[in-house]
Amino acid sequence: MEQHDSLMLLDALLMLGFALLAVLAFRRIGLGATLGYLMAGALLGPFVLGWVAGAEEMATVAELGIVMLLFVVGLELSPERLWRMKHLIFGLGFAQVAACGLAVTATILALTGYTLAAALAIGLPLGLSSTAQVLPMLQSAGRLRTPFGEKAFAILLFQDLSIIPLITIVSAMSRNPQADEGPGGWQLALITIGAIVGLILAGRLLIRPLFRLIGGMGERELFIVAALFTVLASATLMQWLGLSAALGAFIAGVMLADTPYRHELEADIEPFRAILLGLFFVAVGMMLDLGAIAERPLFVFGFAALLIVIKTAIITGIGMIMKMRWKAAVGLGLLLSQGGEFAFVLYTAAQNALLIEQESASIFGAIVTLSMAATPFLMMATRRIRQEVADEAETREEPQPQGASAVVVGYGRFGQSVAQVLMAGGLSVTVIDRNAAQIDVAEEFGSKVYYGDGTRMDMLRQAGAGDAQLIMFCMDEVPDAELVAAVADAWPNAAIYVRGFDRKSVIDLAKSPAQYVIREVFESAIRMADIALEHVGLSQEERDSASLHYRENDRERMRLQIEGGDIYAAKDMTREQQRVLRLDGPSVR
Secondary structure (H helix, E strand, C coil), X not given: CHHHHHHHHHHHHHHHHHHHHHHHHHHHCCCCHHHHHXXXXXXXXXXXXXXXXXXXXXXXXXXXXXXXXXXXXXXXXXXXXXXXXHHHHHHHHHHHHHHHHHHHHHHHHHHCCCCHHHXXXXXXXXXXXXXXXXXXXXHHCCCCCCHHHHHHHHHHHHHHHHHHHHHHHHHHCCCCHHHHHCCCHHHHHHHHHHHHHHHHHHHHHHHHHHHHHHHHHCCHHXXXXXXXXXXXXXXXXXXXXXXXXXXXXXXXXXXXXXXXXXXXXXXXXXXXXHHHHHHHHHHHHHCCCHXXXXXCHHHHHHHHHHHHHHHHHHHHHHHHHCCXXXXXXXXXXXXXXXXXXXXXXXXXXXXXXXXCCHHHHHHHHHHHHHHHHHHHHHHHHCHHHHHHHHHHXXXXXXXXXXXXXXXXXXXXXXXXXXXXXXXXXXXXXXXXXXXXXXXXXXXHCCCCEEECCCCCHHHXXXXXXXXXXXXXXXXXXXXXXXXXXXXXXXXXXXXXXXXXXXXXXXXXXXXXXXXXXXXXXXXXXXHHHHHHHHHCCCCHHHHXXXXXXXXXXXXXXXXXXXXXXXXXXXXXXXXXXXXXXXXXXXXCC
């Protein structure tokens, strides 16, 4: 047992170490993380170094990365936005899957001696693209919420939905007598609808109250546990019913997209998603059958290139029919030109159905992997075209990206006023607070406040700090200078404003990158004094003179205190100010 544990630790060490080095190297030369993970897996696999075995088992575990990816994507899509995209999903998505799948099937029939059933079992999965590869590319480029990104996502989402009918097609063509024991296609469709309705009800009646309870307790560890439970429970339910685990996670994400806990969930799931998704690509690289490639190199490389050409041409044509400009359509075609990770799942089902042999699954699995590896190179080669796409496609059609102009941390009495004034000025505002009761009250008054700790960098990132012009800390606890500096380093284009508590907090943050630090009662105290002076008979000019004198004296005191780093510096100026106001100030009538 101890030896087995030691081997598992060694395997994990080797996978993480090779992945780290490969991703660093490939990022350095601009080829992206995905290709680095694939290369690390190929080196570790049985056909090169052979230091790590069991790639299939590791891929099964690492597929949780795909599940979590779809959950995070679901969190970014409210039901209203998803409903608005229905024509893209079922129009553009269906056209892509059907046209590409049938075209690749016809190509296989023309170039090989496979039967129609075998060609369909191989060709239809090749019509799908890599959700796990394309979505992170869109996210890292900040284009997932753009019109171009929406079209790509709509196609990918329909591809995930199409796994269900594709599995049904494979089952219907099965030559395995034991396969007849499963449910029929119409039964599978009913089960799918029932499972989706069940997840929707569970999200509204069970999951939301659970997060509200945990939010009130303020235990972040419980929140992480609940987030992982939600993802795994929804995925397990769908898998148990013979459906797509990733689809179940996506639906759960959509159901929680319009809750106050969306950003906190994204921040908690993100590390697990990133690690598992990376390990998935390492496992895919390990499964790359270099022996099969060596036996038929011309066929494998040639068909991988042919697959990319066919899918690019078809998706470009469909995009132009959908009134996309030709450059945008070409960019979309190249982005989705690779085979996808779900091909491995469908090839396993086709093997179990006795439609294809292990050798065929290995060869076309290698073709899928090669096409995925080619995507970063295609993106580099067409960067100029894609940049022009970004300029023109994101100002046409459909809504603009929904990034916030301001992120306000803290929705107490101070933060409420700040946020409401910003919104009155026309700014888009994302508000974060970690008081669950306060969030519930805000919702009753029609305000949207997200649950979370806004002093966490990952939370700010998920809340849209990367797109924000303003980041404003309005909570009771004054952030320290180290946090402000970290925020400024991460998002240099955002101006940082901080609500201070007293003079000491202003002194502490004086040398930080904060644009402005304000004492929470400074302006209200001056305003109250002004009203009182008006009541006792001072004119507007006299009141303005008193206020100006106080402000100038206070500013000079603050400067001296900041220079000395001591709140007691220039304390004599307080007494001097009082004497001047008594002797030289306006008289009271």
